[in-house]
Amino acid sequence: MESERLRMRPFSEADYPFYKTLVQNELVMRYINGGIALDDAEAQIWFERQFERYEDERQTGFLLLEKKETREAVGFAGLVLQxxxxxxxxxVGYWLTPIHWKVGYGREAANRLMQEAFERGNDRLISIIHPENTSSQNVARANGLQWEKETVFKGVPVVIYSCRLSRLFRG
Known part of the structure; x- marks a missing residue:
């Protein structure tokens, strides 16, 4: 799968070191997992979960995001059942390396994945966002999602943004 600047592909075992750098980065994890970076064992479990998700056609699991021109890994994004x-x-969710924040990769990847969800026959889509993560809330709104509610997800207060894909991708 591709967007204007990004290539999205399933992880391979060789991608684990990059994945681990993201899930163990305190800046990246600030609004994820209750703000707690993963230890080595947790990182391995989260990584292996992606391969299970790839087997379920209802979701993409997290996909590695690479710049098309250079193949540099910038993060990962995907459609995940929650x-x-x-x-x-x-x-629809995404995680980016801090040096790739604020250049539109999150918005671009999320938008392409939203199109993929629509093409797969889905109409409703959400984003689960920490209430203080205004950047991700801005990305959600820019892609047509709207604030729906506050709730608790896996023990952490979050806000849910949602959309009807048929309203965004008609015809």
Missing amino acids: EVDGVEELE
Whole structure:
């Protein structure tokens, strides 16, 4: 899968060192997992979960994001099934290396994944965002998601942004 500047592909085992640098980076994890970076064992479990997600056609799992021109890894993004308030939801999410923040990669990757979700027959899509993560809330709004509610997800207060894909990608 590709967007204007990014190539998105499933992780391979060789991508684990890059993945680990993101999930163990305190800046990246500030608004994820209750603000706690993963230890080595947790990082391995989270990474292996992606391969299980790849088997489920309802989601993409997290995909490695690479710059098309250089193949430099900039982060990962994907469509992931989550349970929110007892309901299974499809979430679009992304994680970027701090040096690649504020250049539009999150918005670009999320938008392409939203199109993918629509092409796969989904209509409702959410983003689960920490209430203080205004950058991610701005990305969600820029891509047509709207604030829906506040809730608790895996023990952490969050806000849910949602959209109807049919309203964004008609015809």
